[in-house]
Amino acid sequence: MIIKKPSIFIYTHQADPAVLKEVCAGIEEEGVFYDTAEFPDECMEKLAYKAARDSMLGSGIGIFGTAVCLKMRGLEKGRNIENYLAPNRTQCRNIGANSARAIKKLPFKEEYRL
Amino acid sequence: MSYIAGVDIGNSTTEVCVGEVTKNGNLTFLTSASCPTTGTKGTVENVHSVKNALKMAMSRIGRETSDLDLVRLNEAAPVIGDTAMETLTETVITDSSMIGHNPSTPAGVGQAVGEILLIENISRAVPGTPYILAASADHSYEEIAAVINQYGASPETVDTPDGGIDIVGIILQADEAVLVENRIHRKVPIIDEVRRIDRLQDGVPAAIEVALPGQTIRMLSNPYGIATLLGLSPEETRTVTPIAKSLIGKRSAVVLKTPGGNIHENVLPAGEIYFHGDKSLTINLDEGAEKIMDAMAQAGDIRDISGQPDTNVGNMLSRIRTGMSELDKSTEADIRITDILAVDTLAPVLISGALAGETCLEKAVGIAAMVKTQKLPMQEIADRLKHDLETEVKVAGVEAVMASLGALTTPGTKLPLAILDMGGGSTDAAVIFEDGHVNLTHQAGAGELVSMLIQTELGLSDRHIAEQIKKYPLAKVESLFHMRMENGQMTFVDESIDPRFFGRVVLLTEDGMIRIEEEIPMEKIVQVRRDAKRKVFVTNAFRALRKVAPEQNLRNISTVVLVGGSAEDFEIPEMLMEAFTDYRIVCGRGNIRGSEGPRNAVATGLVLSYLGERGGQS
Structure with a gap:
């Protein structure tokens, strides 16, 4: 039996390192675990959809290049919690924090205060 | 056969009701409508909302307003209400002596005492002195953690002379407490999201505390706790009491010991209210709502109420007086404030000089006042309507009597009947007896x-x-x-x-x-909402009904019908029903004509009263 620890999944494809780092920092600040994995898919939404589906917590992030997308399990296609094509530093941090807040059932942050 | 419309202009809504009267005097109600009142009740601006509501009602039966044969306006009660809030205490911080807030993710736990050290000045620090490090958002979490690990002592070396500087707590501007904590070797309490970190001064002694998860701070919300941590004298301890009070319930806090810095709790000069009644009485607003209401009861029949000039309460009372005098421009206009309702409340007020947007609960009194004049210029509105609609328009009937007539169409009611009309600006009560005799009163304080x-x-x-x-x-x-x-x-x-x-x-x-x-939290909102409704409507219902009841005794009233906008509320009627059970009063939300709910009582009464008048003529 494979036991996975409860964590947010981040599925990436050729992810921009700066984007990935800030997203991870956002999750870490909220005190939730995360796992990253590389998938050959060129659609941020598909990556996020699969990540949310596979995550035990039901929260997943997809990153393709700089494009980043947050989804929760059960959310219909085309409806994302938050997504950016070329996010700045605070937007990356925000998406990470919100993926964790989705699990804690806290309201989403609209703007991360750095 | 003719179409008769009843129009009720209220403080916040205008309601109409249209009925059809046949030659032999049979009345059928056809339609009704309501829309927000334009302008202050009793002014010519009301014409717009009246026309609008009539158009809406007539279009529902596929007719035009020109088909109307008679429009009957209510003789609106000449009262308007207004509200004001007066804060009685204020808290002022001088020289930024505390931070207390609830960041969503502080890090570390416990309390510590040290000197504030800005991260830019880390080179001036000497080993052996405890420091609380402050870093602005210009520094990234990695940079801050690196500096701390480089200069700061590790858990093993902290007690040795050359072990590095002793950092016992950290204050951050950015939301990065956990990120920093995960990267430093020695665990200390960390507070983040402090917006005005630039106001922290280097070298000031300070105490920091982060509560255990699920708890609130214990040391800094206790005056003796602050005294213990900062080594205060009994006099100084007395002065920090307001700080401790305003930190109650917080998850993290910092208290600074600035020499001139302090926090004051001021009692504001609130002003006096003068009652001119059977007896003339003066009461200071800071005595609280209960004393004010007692004084008003003692003053007996109130002729007028005024306030001390140049205070909030004085300004408010004179403002509504001027508002009313604009309505009734006749020189002999006799405008008097005849009733007020005072309610105690607590208001979270932003502390001036706060570093992280802290608020403090201050004592306040909310007041609703009501002005009465001789007569509203209803005839002007009627003339204007007559011109615009080209139909007969008549001002007919006292509002409370019409409301009682309308309320009687509620299934299961009979005379004598008491109505409680709870609107936006005032709470009105009337008792109508078998002989047609009516007792009525208007009270300040309602939905607004x-x-x-x-x-x-x-x-x-x-x-x-x-x-x-x-x-x-x-x-x-x-x-x-x-x-x-x-x-x-x-x-x-x-x-x-x-x-x-x-x-x-x-x-x-x-x-x-x-x-x-x-x-x-949802529970807090529910509690505040219910308390507010209870404080205003239950208090006022008793006050109003007692005034109109025979021998001023509530037990002489057997049925109460609740009408007006606030009777539509989802919980007020139930609250009143509960409150009246002790008096064996049948009380409930009206259902005008068995279909309209508590609205439209006055408009319905106006149409009904037409029948009575016609009967009298023929």
């Missing part, structure tokens, strides 16, 4: 005072959202697919809820959800 209390107690930014909280039940969106109602019930939805509502408290309205921006 409730909105104001909700707004101040919850610290809401605008009145509109407070009105919505008053009207609609609450729910908490717990996931994208379900929410929990305020009564504990769960509701599931097919299509995912908009993420903007996730984790928030929302209001369930007819046209979807409204989000409450402030992070206030």
